[in-house]
Amino acid sequence: MDNESKCPVTGKRQYATEGEALATAAHQIATANAPKDLRAYRCSWCDAWHITKSQQNPKRFARREKYFP
Numbered sequence: 112m113d114n115e116s117k118c119p120v121t122g123k124r125q126y127a128t129e130g131e132a133l134a135t136a137a138h139q140i141a142t143a144n145a146p147k148d149l150r151a152y153r154c155s156w157c158d159a160w161h162i163t164k165s166q167q168n169p170k171r172f173a174r175r176e177k178y179f180p
């Protein structure tokens with residue numbers, strides 16, 4: 112897992128497909144103290160998929176908002 116490709120722009124791990132990214136996100140949520148609202152998005156720089164928190168999508172952040180009081 113340590114020699115996976117990383118995005119030169121964001122530094123995030125690269126996934127070939129959305130399904131692979133989502134599967135990894137689900138694994139992280141289950142095993143690590145990762146945020147529960149991880150999602151996959153396609154990177155416009157490296158054309159691979161990355162995992163991010165849902166609130167970090169700069170282009171579509173109006174899609175859904177959640178508040179945790």
Ligand SMILES: [Zn+2]
Pocket residue numbers: 118119120121154155156157158159161
């Ligand atoms: Zn990227």
